[in-house]
Amino acid sequence: MTGPVPTILPVATGRVTAAVFWRALRRHPVLAWTSVATATAASGAAVVVPILLGRLVDLVVAGGTVRSLLLISAWILAAGLVAAVLTGVSRWLVTEWGTRACADLREQVLDHALRMDPARLEAVGSGDVASRVTEDVEQVTDSVQLAAGVFTSLVTVVITFAGFATLDWRIAAAFLVVFPVYVLSLRRFVPRAARLYAAERQAAAVRTQSLLTTFTGARTVHAYGMQEPQGRRVEEASRGAVVARLRAVRGFLWFANMMNYAEAIGLTAVLLTGFLLVRGEVSTVGDVTAAALLFHRLFGPLGMLLISFNDVQSAGAALARLVGIAGLDVPAARVVDPAGSRAPAGVVASSVSHRYPDGPTVLHDVSIEIAPGESLAIVGESGAGKTTLAAILGGVFPATGGKVWLGDLPIDDLHPDELRRLVGVVTQEVHVFAGTLADDLRLAAPHADDAQLHAALALVGADTWVAALPDGLQTVVGDGEHHLTPSQAQQVALARIALLDPPIVVLDEATAEAGSAGARQLELASAALVRGRTAIVVAHRLTQAQACDRIAVMAHGRIVELGSPEELVAAGGTYATLWSAWHR
Numbered sequence: 290m291t292g293p294v295p296t297i298l299p300v301a302t303g304r305v306t307a308a309v310f311w312r313a314l315r316r317h318p319v320l321a322w323t324s325v326a327t328a329t330a331a332s333g334a335a336v337v338v339p340i341l342l343g344r345l346v347d348l349v350v351a352g353g354t355v356r357s358l359l360l361i362s363a364w365i366l367a368a369g370l371v372a373a374v375l376t377g378v379s380r381w382l383v384t385e386w387g388t389r390a391c392a393d394l395r396e397q398v399l400d401h402a403l404r405m406d407p408a409r410l411e412a413v414g415s416g417d418v419a420s421r422v423t424e425d426v427e428q429v430t431d432s433v434q435l436a437a438g439v440f441t442s443l444v445t446v447v448i449t450f451a452g453f454a455t456l457d458w459r460i461a462a463a464f465l466v467v468f469p470v471y472v473l474s475l476r477r478f479v480p481r482a483a484r485l486y487a488a489e490r491q492a493a494a495v496r497t498q499s500l501l502t503t504f505t506g507a508r509t510v511h512a513y514g515m516q517e518p519q520g521r522r523v524e525e526a527s528r529g530a531v532v533a534r535l536r537a538v539r540g541f542l543w544f545a546n547m548m549n550y551a552e553a554i555g556l557t558a559v560l561l562t563g564f565l566l567v568r569g570e571v572s573t574v575g576d577v578t579a580a581a582l583l584f585h586r587l588f589g590p591l592g593m594l595l596i597s598f599n600d601v602q603s604a605g606a607a608l609a610r611l612v613g614i615a616g617l618d619v620p621a622a623r624v625v626d627p628a629g630s631r632a633p634a635g636v637v638a639s640s641v642s643h644r645y646p647d648g649p650t651v652l653h654d655v656s657i658e659i660a661p662g663e664s665l666a667i668v669g670e671s672g673a674g675k676t677t678l679a680a681i682l683g684g685v686f687p688a689t690g691g692k693v694w695l696g697d698l699p700i701d702d703l704h705p706d707e708l709r710r711l712v713g714v715v716t717q718e719v720h721v722f723a724g725t726l727a728d729d730l731r732l733a734a735p736h737a738d739d740a741q742l743h744a745a746l747a748l749v750g751a752d753t754w755v756a757a758l759p760d761g762l763q764t765v766v767g768d769g770e771h772h773l774t775p776s777q778a779q780q781v782a783l784a785r786i787a788l789l790d791p792p793i794v795v796l797d798e799a800t801a802e803a804g805s806a807g808a809r810q811l812e813l814a815s816a817a818l819v820r821g822r823t824a825i826v827v828a829h830r831l832t833q834a835q836a837c838d839r840i841a842v843m844a845h846g847r848i849v850e851l852g853s854p855e856e857l858v859a860a861g862g863t864y865a866t867l868w869s870a871w872h873r
């Protein structure tokens with residue numbers, strides 16, 4: 290049915306990352322052009338200030354009049370003011386531009402992460418995805434300010450260098466001695482930084498994964514007394530992240546030092562050349578002063594550009610990981626016709642087999658046909674493959690072999706939205722989302738009104754305890770809020786399915802969590818949900834199986850008995866033995 294599931298999420302190449310980011314930037318042309326225009330005007334106005342200061346020096350040396358000194362001072366003031374205002378405006382525009390581009394990308398990444406094939410998500414572990422949609426998104430968003438700085442610095446460098454060259458080309462040429470220092474430092478730093486930052490982000494992802502595994506498996510960790518080895522694993526992952534971070538910082542400090550050397554060399558070269566030119570009377574003290582001031586002005590943004598290579602590399606690594614998710618081949622969003630979803634539909638499995646990544650085959654050649662409106666119970670020993678088969682029939686993940694049809698449609702061809710409208714699944718892991726109970730229920734049916742929510746709760750027998758909640762449907766539930774018992778959480782999950790009202794339901798041990806009083810209640814809730822639908826029920830309680838039209842008995846990944854409860858009891862096989870034991 291599907292090939293092996295890749296076990297790592299892709300990271301985009303530099304070219305793809307740049308192309309995607311460029312596309313995101315181009316989506317806002319007005320902001321783009323106004324940003325470029327104001328940044329150029331701001332830099333132009335700022336370059337005028339040192340040039341006018343040079344004039345002022347020459348005027349003082351030549352003994353100019355007070356009026357001419359005041360006039361030039363007024364121009365300096367005006368140019369400085371214009372430069373300051375325009376710089377502020379351009380920074381705001383560039384930040385706005387970058388923020389919008391990042392927001393587009395973030396939405397795309399989140400959308401792709403949510404639409405990802407669950408089998409792939411399971412294979413790669415949710416830690417990697419979590420770290421990408423949290424830490425990497427945060428890093429890229431934080432880098433917008435940096436990118437705005439880089440952009441304005443770039444414009445400043447170009448405009449200032451042009452101003453520099455108009456003063457005296459020899460001084461401009463002297464300034465060029467800084468470039469060999471820059472080039473050599475960059476050539477050494479850039480490839481190292483790429484490696485160091487990628488390693489740093491990877492180590493952070495490993496740490497997140499290790500923490501998530503520990504928290505989500507906290508009960509198992511406690512139950513098996515695994516606190517110490519698990520703690521060691523987390524500690525190792527954290528140490529790995531710290532070491533990777535320190536390596537990256539050391540690499541950066543070396544580079545920052547090289548930038549300071551370059552500044553000293555550049556300023557010495559400019560002043561020395563200026564001194565020789567003034568002595569040879571080919572240039573004025575004012576021009577050299579202006580050149581030194583321009584150099585000083587140039588060095589700030591130039592240093593910013595080079596030093597931010599550090600952060601640009603780091604943000605680039607994060608961006609590449611985001612683009613890796615944004616580029617995943619996930620089904621496109623489509624509007625589904627809700628009217629078509631309630632038509633009766635059967636389920637057919639043909640030669641379905643399955644193996645989890647790196648595991649043995651746990652389902653072997655399972656074929657079964659469930660007619661529209663028929664209910665099928667799956668029973669069998671622990672590990673027989675009941676949950677796996679139910680999950681595959683419910684489209685939770687695809688089988689590694691064989692084919693499944695829901696109604697006339699191969700399950701692989703169904704868009705996730707269509708799939709969810711066609712089949713409602715309650716797995717063993719029910720989750721109560723943080724928020725009001727009403728919000729939790731409306732996840733399944735966003736437009737349901739309170740009366741519909743109450744009706745769904747009544748159907749699954751939850752109306753009494755919901756009525757007793759402090760704020761009824763508006764009670765805030767979830768972690769750290771009003772606690773729902775496992776059986777209440779199961780009922781909420783069942784009520785969500787009732788609201789979704791799909792023609793097919795897959796209920797996997799919906800009664801397993803509860804004590805015997807609650808179990809009976811949940812059994813009734815499941816039975817209410819099964820009525821009038823095609824149903825696949827993984828049944829641990831045989832009374833639940835007995836209420837279904839047919840029962841499939843599984844052992845070692847195969848269906849070993851199949852028939853109505855009466856037929857199976859009469860056949861005197863495995864089910865008959867189980868039933869008589871249950872009855873006793």
Ligand SMILES: Nc1ncnc2c1ncn2[C@@H]1O[C@H](COP(=O)(O)OP(=O)(O)OP(=O)(O)O)[C@@H](O)[C@H]1O
Pocket residue numbers: 645646648651669670671672673674675676677678
């Ligand atoms: N996510 C998984 N990764 C690897 N192996 C798995 C996974 N889930 C189940 N298995 C293995 O697949 C086999 C079938 O498991 P499955 O949960 O489908 O059986 P089951 O009959 O539902 O058992 P139970 O009643 O205990 O839930 C078992 O050997 C189990 O260890």
